[in-house]
Amino acid sequence: MEAGEPQDFISSFPDELALRILSYLDAKDILQVAQTCQRWRELAEDEGLWQGKCKVDRIDVARSRDPGSPADPWKSAYIRQHQINTNWRRGRFRSINLRLRHDDEVITCLEFDGSRILSSDSWKTIKVWSAVTGECLRTLVGHADIIFTMQMSSEIIISGSLDQTLKVWDAETGDCIHTLRGHSAGVECVHLCGKRAVSGSQDRTIRVWDIETGRCLHLLTGHRDFIKCVRYHGQRVVSFAYDSTVKIWDPESESCVRTLQGRADKTSSLESDGVHVVTVSDRTTIRVWDEATGRCIQTLTGYPFAISAVALAGNILVSGNADCTANVWDIKTGRCLHTLRGPAHMRSRLESVQLRRDCVIASAEDGTVTLWDWKSGAFLQNLALSHTKGPCSIQFQVSNTKLVCAVSKRSRVAFEPTKVVVLDFGADEKQQSERQNCPHFQAG
Template sequence: MPGVASSSSSTFSSTSRFKNARQRLSRLMSRLPSFSSDARDGFRNGFVNINGSVASGWGASSSSSSSTPVVKKRDREETATTPPAAPTTKTPKRVSTSPSITSSALSRFSWSESEHRRTLSSKLFYSPQRVIGETESGIAFIDDVPQGTDFVSILPTEISFSIFALLDPLDLDNCALVSRDWNRAINSDPLWRQMFYQNRWKAVTEPHTCWKSLYRTRHLLAQQWGTTKHAQTHTLVGHQDSVYCCQFDNDKIVTGSRDKTIRVWNATTYVCERVLAGHEASVLCLQFDEKIMVSGSSDYSIIIWDMVSMQPIRRVITHTSRVLSVCLSPEYIFSCSKDGTICVTKRSDFTLKYRLSGHNGPVNNIQVFGDYIYSAGGDALIKKWSLATGLCVRDYRGHTRGAACIEANDKLIVSGSSDNTIRVWDKDSGTSKVLEGHSKLVRSINLYDDYIISSSYDLSIKIWTIEGRLLTSLTGYHSGSLITAKADRQKIVSTSLGCSPVIFDFGAGLKEEHLAQITG
């Protein structure tokens, strides 16, 4: 194989490339919590016994192999009190101590103690002639282990993978040139599968999935996400007036407009496949799940649509003014209105369970997370409501003007306001961090992964870290004030007072078959 050494123990011919790979590995070992400091030192010098004892290897001096046995082990106190042995040609005697082999690094794996010992015996030439002592911390070796032995050929495969999995793909490419053993390990599917899932990524896979290619596609997608350098933009042409709301998944993009229609677009070709008519005024909000879609309108009603047939199931009127926001849970439909109330409607029979009142003005946006409803009001308050009792259990105060949008997760609440700021609230303490950057009303907030996506009447979409650092600002793509922007792993879909939603596709140029497999 080009660029690979001819034998499993020999290194790549380029000294500098080998040195770079070894330096990266040395830095890597300092990050491993499972090994002792002595064990990490051993890796830097060559290889390490699984239980923490160090043996010579890369870079060891040839003079270190002498007639005097040298014991290298973690229990330094014992070696300090033992006088050096006189030179002898006799076979060193084995010291009988505790047979226990313990290692926090190996405790995660299901190997039995006998399997550990058998592996050491076969891989490390474990014999009375070579081993001069054992301690609680592991097995000690004389200093004449063959030069060039490395951890890939010594350690269990799972541990080697755990080490390699901490490197990025560029470093792995360099490490694959070290030897045939390293190349074989680094190009194996189990390693790339482990790296894929340890990033909390998700995919629908097939039996013969190439995990290395799938990982590289997802890695590049993560690098390109949120930047316009590699993104392609698309516009959805079809609505006759401003587009107020949207939601999308892998298959479809759904938009609602002032032209009183809802359009369903193909998420790959961006072709309009369905036009849904039913509202008598602007469609201001919508949300769907696998079974139903709910849309809210300026005609004071919500319409429940069947997601399979795309036909209306029921029109429900519980508000006395415009319906500004809707959301769904497995049991309920939630809606809020300019009339200052939040309505909780049962999905089973579409009857009203709660009507929540408490805001001194319109309720602009709602979000349901767990057992609570979160609302953003024109009175500048963020409220938390108990779904079990229908009572307000907490107010979050901080905005100086009306709150326009809200989103929550398990720890945080994020809200945007007409005071041009974003606030990131701690659910428990009620304290907030202020994010400043928009120059006009912050109209929508979306939480994706560890990012906050905000859109504003200042014609910009901004992407922030969850800690509040501004990463990028997308401007110049819309002809009117931004209404909403929602994101997933590949796209940001945005709508505005203009007629055409704009899509930022960060997966442009990547393999379509792999993008189709990636779900998170």
């Protein structure tokens, strides 16, 4: 070997040791060293090496594409996920408009599972849409009044209505499998968990259903007002009512095991993941509870503005605020990691927040959706979804590659017709150019 020529020291190592060395490099460096020689190229193609990279970055091969797409090898999955993340951060997407049947259609409820979109409308129907093409796949007809709540799995759709019933639908055919009767007033909320569903009603009761048989298994009573939200993760039922109380129930014994907050606390919102329960009280105080013990483990205070929404993922909690900022909290330590701020012209109250990997996504009253990096606190993108003056209502759902938004302009007396658009951040560069032809969206 001549002086000055690069030495290939890795080639003399056993594969196991060589791969261990390469595992300390980031993905960009691995791709660069693969160009050095044949031996390094072979090592850099090792699926075990890329599987380790995917594990560190929490990339699941089965989720690297939308549901229904074939699984990639680990290297391809890693590279594709990196491109998807870059598209989110830089505002690169393809936009797809759903073709609503009526110009005066108002969306009352929106759900999304990555490949399918559910929308309920003022015409008392449910539509199933393709999130890829924007086409309506089927229309579910059967409810006699407005639909307040929906959830879906790969096999079934469940909906709750002001007509006092829930309906279980076959997700593939659109056939109604069961009509669940028992509530004596409108159904406000539903949560699906495996073969069971929990519903909350204006009749102040909570019911647990077997969705395979359509039978009511348990009836939970104790709230003094309409049930606003229910969560069920297999063990306990968590409920929040307009009486400002949050209750944890043992459904098997049909007993309330804990009431987390009393009426004086004026609870305004609830979030639960099966381990922690998060409540917002007096609009400015967040409490984090251990669901199993009912013990308050953190009280998060110190921010003077009203909290309008919260989202929880693991130990990270995000709160959206009335002053158009969002706070990122570590619920283990109780520390506020960042206060997220947008551009100077961003002055509208945040209405809802969600977490996607390292991004915070928030919608505001002015018709914008804002993206931040929650790890660094950096502002990423501001997507203008409505260019008309006046307040808007934005419902949105997010997956790995897509953001589904339903935007309604608010008037003094009602909501104006809804626009529903899918932003596909998994699209390639040619498809992304199609966003330039969409008049409803603008990144800033």
